[in-house]
Amino acid sequence: MEELIKAKEPFRFYTRLHLTELTGLRASTLNQLLGLLREVPDACIYHHTHRFLQQHQYLSPEPPNDFAYWVSEILGEDNLGERLASIDTIQFSTISGLREEIIRTIEEYLKTNTLAKMRFAGEGEEFYFIKSVSFILPTEYTVNDLKEFVEVLKKITIDSIYFHIFEARLRLGKGGNDFSNWIESSIGDKQLAARIARLDPYTHTLEDLRNNLLKIISNRIA
Amino acid sequence: MPSIEEYIPIVGESTIYDLRLITERLKGKVIQHVNSTAVGGGVAEILNRMVPLCKELGADVRWEVIKGGEQFFEVTKKFHNVLHGRREEITQNDFDVFMETSEKNINEANIYGDIIFIHDPQPVALIKKKKENKWIWRCHIDVSNPDQTVWQFLVNFIEQYDSAVFSAPSFSRRLPVKQFMIPPSIDPLSDKNKELPQETIDKILNKYSIVKDKPIITQISRFDRLKDPVGVIDAYLQVKRYVDCQLILAGGGATDDPEGPKVFEEVQELAKKDKDIHILLLPHNDIEVNALQRASTIIIQKSLREGFGLTVAEALWKGKPVVASNVGGIPLQIKHRYSGLLCHSIQGASFALKQLLNSPEYAKKLGQNGREHIKNNFLITRHLRDHMLLFLSLYHKEDIVYL
Numbered sequence: 001m002e003e004l005i006k007a008k009e010p011f012r013f014y015t016r017l018h019l020t021e022l023t024g025l026r027a028s029t030l031n032q033l034l035g036l037l038r039e040v041p042d043a044c045i046y047h048h049t050h051r052f053l054q055q056h057q058y059l060s061p062e063p064p065n066d067f068a069y070w071v072s073e074i075l076g077e078d079n080l081g082e083r084l085a086s087i088d089t090i091q092f093s094t095i096s097g098l099r100e101e102i103i104r105t106i107e108e109y110l111k112t113n114t115l116a117k118m119r120f121a122g123e124g125e126e127f128y129f130i131k132s133v134s135f136i137l138p139t140e141y142t143v144n145d146l147k148e149f150v151e152v153l154k155k156i157t158i159d160s161i162y163f164h165i166f167e168a169r170l171r172l173g174k175g176g177n178d179f180s181n182w183i184e185s186s187i188g189d190k191q192l193a194a195r196i197a198r199l200d201p202y203t204h205t206l207e208d209l210r211n212n213l214l215k216i217i218s219n220r221i222a
Numbered sequence: 223m224p225s226i227e228e229y230i231p232i233v234g235e236s237t238i239y240d241l242r243l244i245t246e247r248l249k250g251k252v253i254q255h256v257n258s259t260a261v262g263g264g265v266a267e268i269l270n271r272m273v274p275l276c277k278e279l280g281a282d283v284r285w286e287v288i289k290g291g292e293q294f295f296e297v298t299k300k301f302h303n304v305l306h307g308r309r310e311e312i313t314q315n316d317f318d319v320f321m322e323t324s325e326k327n328i329n330e331a332n333i334y335g336d337i338i339f340i341h342d343p344q345p346v347a348l349i350k351k352k353k354e355n356k357w358i359w360r361c362h363i364d365v366s367n368p369d370q371t372v373w374q375f376l377v378n379f380i381e382q383y384d385s386a387v388f389s390a391p392s393f394s395r396r397l398p399v400k401q402f403m404i405p406p407s408i409d410p411l412s413d414k415n416k417e418l419p420q421e422t423i424d425k426i427l428n429k430y431s432i433v434k435d436k437p438i439i440t441q442i443s444r445f446d447r448l449k450d451p452v453g454v455i456d457a458y459l460q461v462k463r464y465v466d467c468q469l470i471l472a473g474g475g476a477t478d479d480p481e482g483p484k485v486f487e488e489v490q491e492l493a494k495k496d497k498d499i500h501i502l503l504l505p506h507n508d509i510e511v512n513a514l515q516r517a518s519t520i521i522i523q524k525s526l527r528e529g530f531g532l533t534v535a536e537a538l539w540k541g542k543p544v545v546a547s548n549v550g551g552i553p554l555q556i557k558h559r560y561s562g563l564l565c566h567s568i569q570g571a572s573f574a575l576k577q578l579l580n581s582p583e584y585a586k587k588l589g590q591n592g593r594e595h596i597k598n599n600f601l602i603t604r605h606l607r608d609h610m611l612l613f614l615s616l617y618h619k620e621d622i623v624y625l
Contacts, residue, residue, distance in 0.1 A: 133615060
């Protein structure tokens with residue numbers, strides 16, 4: 001067994017908890033949805049493209065965003081719903097890029113499917129824009145090598161994994177994720193870091209993601 | 223009353239650890255809940271469970287109850303009804319009665335907290351006592367279609383608060399204050415939801431002559447038109463043509479609903495059509511409700527309107543497949559075809575019931591997904607976390623808060 005590398009800088013685990021804020025904005029048609037998509041704050045786009053990951057984390061593959069779900073299930077526009085569901089969220093390192101892609105997808109669809117504009121949601125089935133307020137807190141867990149990292153990774157909440165993988169990557173405009181960044185810069189294991197950075201977190205449940213990370217890192221230090 | 227440690231086997235140690243972590247950030251703050259009754263009613267039930275757990279986590283939480291005479295509560299009951307969309311005449315005298323008692327409470331209530339958490343319309347006027355402290359108004363009512371006169375009367379007070387809280391997005395209104403969504407929750411350790419030994423379940427089935435060798439479809443709710451018990455019987459009779467099964471309609475009568483006894487009679491009359499329909503009046507018998515839910519093959523909640531519909535969460539928590547109307551807070555609990563089936567009509571309900579009775583594996587999967595969804599989103603521990611975050615949000619205006 002290779003000797004464990006001690007990190008240059010320890011890794012502190014954080015957790016991210018969220019509170020749901022209501023905006024009072026709602027859409028009944030695709031045109032109204034488009035209009036509001038252009039003006040709502042980033043925290044709204046973030047909420048509707050990431051909520052499923054935490055609230056429905058047992059489903060895989062789950063409907064990856066609320067827009068896709070509403071367009072398919074409520075408006076009955078399955079084709080557009082599928083296009084929205086297929087937006088490759090991981091390709092976007094900013095919320096504004098993701099917002100533009102959602103808007104572009106709907107606009108393109110409406111050009112050739114003008115009747116879709118006539119569809120509307122019944123009372124109570126409108127699309128309600130909601131935003132996430134995030135609270136980020138340090139936990140008591142800090143680690144100095146990959147063995148300690150694995151032990152903590154086993155017991156932290158999925159909210160903590162969520163923070164280090166998703167929140168750090170997309171919402172805060174950081175590249176990669178916190179785990180691969182630390183493994184590369186503090187442990188110096190570029191190969192392992194690259195392997196973790198390549199994981200597409202949007203196609204795993206959070207528990208799957210935890211298990212995958214544990215497997216990859218445990219194999220590396222075995 | 224269970225201690226916070228007893229929730230660890232259900233939600234995991236790390237969830238409780240996170241709760242302690244955020245509660246620490248509220249050190250030094252006194253949080254004061256104010257409502258209108260210490261016992262009876264949903265709000266008192268929530269506070270009776272939440273306050274001791276918050277204290278155990280280390281938060282300084284107190285609970286005050288406002289005073290009011292019969293006349294005041296008659297008026298607030300009327301307010302409650304018309305906010306829910308029911309038509310009733312509201313007179314100037316009603317507003318005068320409300321303000322007279324409110325003034326007395328404003329003078330007499332001992333308000334001293336750093337954070338004042340006001341529940342529902344009854345104590346809303348206490349905001350007149352606002353000083354440097356933070357005030358939250360918690361609306362437990364579905365105000366998606368309220369009587370405008372009463373709503374506007376309340377808005378005059380609500381707009382002086384720091385934040386308002388609603389249970390579902392469709393319940394909120396446009397307001398000049400921040401609005402948060404905090405859905406209600408169920409307590410997995412309460413009599414209504416805790417695990418039960420099979421003998422207890424069997425005993426209760428025996429008591430009501432319900433057999434175990436035929437599938438059981440159950441709706442737990444008051445005998446109230448808005449819960450559509452007649453529609454449930456219709457849906458059941460359509461299913462019965464193809465699948466031999468039983469129906470249980472169980473719940474309390476709505477004591478404040480003059481139509482209640484009439485609905486109950488009507489339902490009893492209809493039940494005579496089929497010997498496998500069991501109509502059970504079960505006021506305040508949580509263990510029996512729990513047992514009936516656990517014994518059921520499918521739970522139905524075919525409400526025409528619904529506040530939040532926590533009976534759905536109770537059923538899903540027990541891993542049961544659920545067929546429910548797409549109203550109120552139900553779509554927050556069920557994602558159609560993922561964690562249950564949503565319906566809009568009697569025919570839709572009957573089709574969904576048949577589908578689940580004929581596809582037990584699919585029904586099982588829906589139930590499993592439903593249980594996980596409730597575990598992650600509708601247990602009391604999530605509710606506690608939301609309350610703590612709500613209190614912290616009063617001191618932070620940004621969307622990303624570093625603590």
